[in-house]
Amino acid sequence: MIAEDLKDFKKFTPKTLPQEEPLVFGHRACQGCGEVLALRMVAKAIGSPMTAVSATGCTEIISSPYPQTAWAVPWIHVAFENAAAVASGVEAGLKALMAKGRIPEKKITVVAFAGDGGTADIGLQALSGALERGHDFIYVCLDNEAYMNTGIQRSSSTPFGAMTTTSPAGKLTAGQTTWKKNLPAIMAAHNIPYVATASPAYYLDLMNKAKKAALIKGPAYLHVYSPCPTGWRHSTDLAIEVSRLVVETNIFPLFEVLEGKYIVRKNTKPKPVEDYLKQQRRFSHLTPELIQTIQKRVDVEYEKLLKLEAGSQPTQTKEDAKKE
Amino acid sequence: MASRKGMEVSIAVSEAVKLANVDVISAYPITPQTHIVEHLSELVADGDLKAAFVPVESEHSALSAAVGAAAVGARAYTATSSQGLALMHEIMFIVSSIRLPLVMTVVNRALSAPINIWNDLSDIMAERDCGWVQLFAINGQEAVDLTLQAFKIAEDPRVLLPVAVNLDGFILSHVIEPVEMPDQETVDSFLPVFKPMVRLDPDHPVTIGAFGSPDVFLEVKKQVEEALIGSQKVVKEVWKDFETIFGRTYKPIESYKTKGAEILLVTMGSITETAMTAVDILREKGQKVGLIHIRLWRPFPFKEFFQAIRGAKALAVVDRALVPGGAGGPVGLEIKSALFDKKERPYVAEFVAGLGGRDLTVEVFAEMMEKAGRYAQTQKEMRYEMIGVREK
Numbered sequence: 001m002i003a004e005d006l007k008d009f010k011k012f013t014p015k016t017l018p019q020e021e022p023l024v025f026g027h028r029a030c031q032g033c034g035e036v037l038a039l040r041m042v043a044k045a046i047g048s049p050m051t052a053v054s055a056t057g058c059t060e061i062i063s064s065p066y067p068q069t070a071w072a073v074p075w076i077h078v079a080f081e082n083a084a085a086v087a088s089g090v091e092a093g094l095k096a097l098m099a100k101g102r103i104p105e106k107k108i109t110v111v112a113f114a115g116d117g118g119t120a121d122i123g124l125q126a127l128s129g130a131l132e133r134g135h136d137f138i139y140v141c142l143d144n145e146a147y148m149n150t151g152i153q154r155s156s157s158t159p160f161g162a163m164t165t166t167s168p169a170g171k172l173t174a175g176q177t178t179w180k181k182n183l184p185a186i187m188a189a190h191n192i193p194y195v196a197t198a199s200p201a202y203y204l205d206l207m208n209k210a211k212k213a214a215l216i217k218g219p220a221y222l223h224v225y226s227p228c229p230t231g232w233r234h235s236t237d238l239a240i241e242v243s244r245l246v247v248e249t250n251i252f253p254l255f256e257v258l259e260g261k262y263i264v265r266k267n268t269k270p271k272p273v274e275d276y277l278k279q280q281r282r283f284s285h286l287t288p289e290l291i292q293t294i295q296k297r298v299d300v301e302y303e304k305l306l307k308l309e310a311g312s313q314p315t316q317t318k319e320d321a322k323k324e
Numbered sequence: 325m326a327s328r329k330g331m332e333v334s335i336a337v338s339e340a341v342k343l344a345n346v347d348v349i350s351a352y353p354i355t356p357q358t359h360i361v362e363h364l365s366e367l368v369a370d371g372d373l374k375a376a377f378v379p380v381e382s383e384h385s386a387l388s389a390a391v392g393a394a395a396v397g398a399r400a401y402t403a404t405s406s407q408g409l410a411l412m413h414e415i416m417f418i419v420s421s422i423r424l425p426l427v428m429t430v431v432n433r434a435l436s437a438p439i440n441i442w443n444d445l446s447d448i449m450a451e452r453d454c455g456w457v458q459l460f461a462i463n464g465q466e467a468v469d470l471t472l473q474a475f476k477i478a479e480d481p482r483v484l485l486p487v488a489v490n491l492d493g494f495i496l497s498h499v500i501e502p503v504e505m506p507d508q509e510t511v512d513s514f515l516p517v518f519k520p521m522v523r524l525d526p527d528h529p530v531t532i533g534a535f536g537s538p539d540v541f542l543e544v545k546k547q548v549e550e551a552l553i554g555s556q557k558v559v560k561e562v563w564k565d566f567e568t569i570f571g572r573t574y575k576p577i578e579s580y581k582t583k584g585a586e587i588l589l590v591t592m593g594s595i596t597e598t599a600m601t602a603v604d605i606l607r608e609k610g611q612k613v614g615l616i617h618i619r620l621w622r623p624f625p626f627k628e629f630f631q632a633i634r635g636a637k638a639l640a641v642v643d644r645a646l647v648p649g650g651a652g653g654p655v656g657l658e659i660k661s662a663l664f665d666k667k668e669r670p671y672v673a674e675f676v677a678g679l680g681g682r683d684l685t686v687e688v689f690a691e692m693m694e695k696a697g698r699y700a701q702t703q704k705e706m707r708y709e710m711i712g713v714r715e716k
Contacts, residue, residue, distance in 0.1 A: 048526055051396070060535065066535060066537070066540050074524035074526055074530060076392070076531075076533050077535075078533055079415060079418060085385035085388035089378070089390055089393040089394075089395070089400070090392040091392075092389065093376070093396040096374075096375060097347060102347075125385075126381070133379070
């Protein structure tokens with residue numbers, strides 16, 4: 001039960017941020033990379049002892065150029081689509097070894113890190129399986145909205161209208177022609193204890209969500225917005241500003257789903273989506289009509305989210321909780 | 325005390341996995357492996373085997389989860405066949421190159437298309453180059469023994485490679501064979517608790533599966549190749565230990581009535597026992613024939629192979645997989661290339677037979693031996709011959 005897991009949860013404040021650096025400097029990320037910034041925050045918030053599993057992608061490549069590594073915690077990378085499957089094996093292995101007394105029994109947080117490609121597309125099956133089986137682990141999707149590591153190709157998490165190398169702004173089609181896949185909704189549909197969205201501009205919110213995820217037993221899913229100056233074609237000093245605007249415009253609302261109950265961070269006076277779109281050259285080809293289409297969609301989706309919050313009930317009632 | 329009784333080979337293999345005290349089983353069902361994972365799930369559900377049973381959602385995840393478990397120092401096991409093994413393909417190469425020990429039973433079944441659930445060796449032959457130690461059982465007892473040995477080989481600090489134990493689908497997996505199941509105490513004296521060389525441990529963090537630039541890749545691959553070649557020494561040591569404790573002998577290349585034989589059948593897997601009957605029949609007729617079967621396929625035991633075929637004038641190689649568009653079958657290719665720079669070598673008649681579960685009878689083996697002898701006399705140039713094709 002989530003309430004039980006979180007009974008000792010104390011929020012991080014700016015004064016109580018953890019000192020530990022599970023991810024150290026010297027990695028090969030691009031200048032201004034929002035993903036590695038978010039990754040560092042998540043890792044610090046989860047803290048040791050942890051065991052990390054990475055899918056192939058930006059994070060994995062920049063952090064493990066043999067013979068160097070940026071990981072000060074145990075870390076394994078196997079392939080692109082199986083972060084959740086490898087993490088399942090890590091979790092099952094640790095549980096079995098502790099049950100058999102071969103290693104001392106203690107809490108070791110298992111965390112899987114993958115990009116949007118390794119989560120929404122090629123990794124979706126393995127993730128769905130791991131969530132259904134109920135493994136006690138955290139899955140962190142670092143969403144930079146395309147296959148950035150291989151050169152900015154579209155994923156199903158690429159937002160509508162965004163230019164990528166496989167959804168170019170051409171004569172017949174203008175950028176991504178489909179809407180971003182709603183990953184948090186898909187994960188919530190698996191009825192796992194905890195789903196949350198986070199943005200590195202709201203670092204306390206992000207770190208506290210990661211901390212909660214680590215305390216909660218069972219699968220937890222964190223969807224972390226990760227700006228990519230290289231792929232989104234914005235100035236390298238703007239990752240935080242972009243991360244703030246995406247929330248302020250309601251394009252990427254911050255919310256949690258705790259045992260099925262939605263809790264949404266309200267934003268009643270959103271900024272126009274144009275403020276966000278105009279900062280990134282991946283959207284520079286958009287016509288005013290397309291921007292309007294995007295604005296309408298963002299408004300509709302945000303209303304849907306508020307309705308979900310109003311209508312969602314926890315999977316257990318207060319009476320059920322009392323019986324326990 | 326060991327007891328010998330009739331057991332379905334799949335069940336016997338599951339019992340061997342139980343005796344090996346595995347920690348994690350990741351399982352995805354595919355015919356004809358299903359009885360193994362079903363029985364294992366029963367053993368876990370009843371508390372007879374204290375392992376985590378992870379019912380994954382695909383074979384790719386089955387092997388991936390086993391890798392994750394092995395990485396934290398758990399004794400990990402999985403099993404598959406055919407399409408499942410093909411789906412694992414990507415990960416097969418990764419496991420060996422990141423040097424994590426685990427054991428997989430491959431219940432050999434033909435690769436699609438056409439979709440076919442019956443036995444041949446095309447599934448494992450498509451994984452020939454994945455860097456795993458690969459062993460072949462010819463009967464139920466061997467399936468059990470090789471399974472127990474596999475863990476010991478894999479986990480040896482000089483090896484640290486995954487091991488595939490192959491047994492023929494349906495012909496072995498679903499058949500009741502006389503099996504002597506060892507007792508737990510004896511197995512424990514042979515197979516100690518897994519002591520990992522490297523594991524994911526927060527107290528001693530390591531990075532596994534790093535990115536390898538051209539500056540380092542070659543050296544890593546050389547190291548893995550050396551480990552695989554060097555594993556042969558360990559395999560033989562493990563077999564020696566096994567013989568001491570259990571009394572059964574295992575060799576990389578097994579010989580059957582090869583003394584004075586001029587024509588030798590070369591087989592792998594359960595067809596061997598049928599082929600042995602053919603050898604017996606021809607021997608009774610006074611023909612100088614014999615048989616060798618390959619138990620250790622990877623690393624290939626070149627030395628033992630040359631020793632085993634000494635004196636033979638012709639080899640009748642029985643391949644149960646094809647190398648399409650190439651020189652025949654994988655075993656024939658291996659043997660011909662091994663013999664290439666030998667000044668004296670037997671004639672090699674290569675036969676591709678028994679694909680997709682097509683039955684191989686005693687008569688067919690006799691036919692192959694007869695042909696090998698006849699072709700050798702005229703040194704007939706042949707790449708390979710497909711046996712038993714119905715032209716109409």
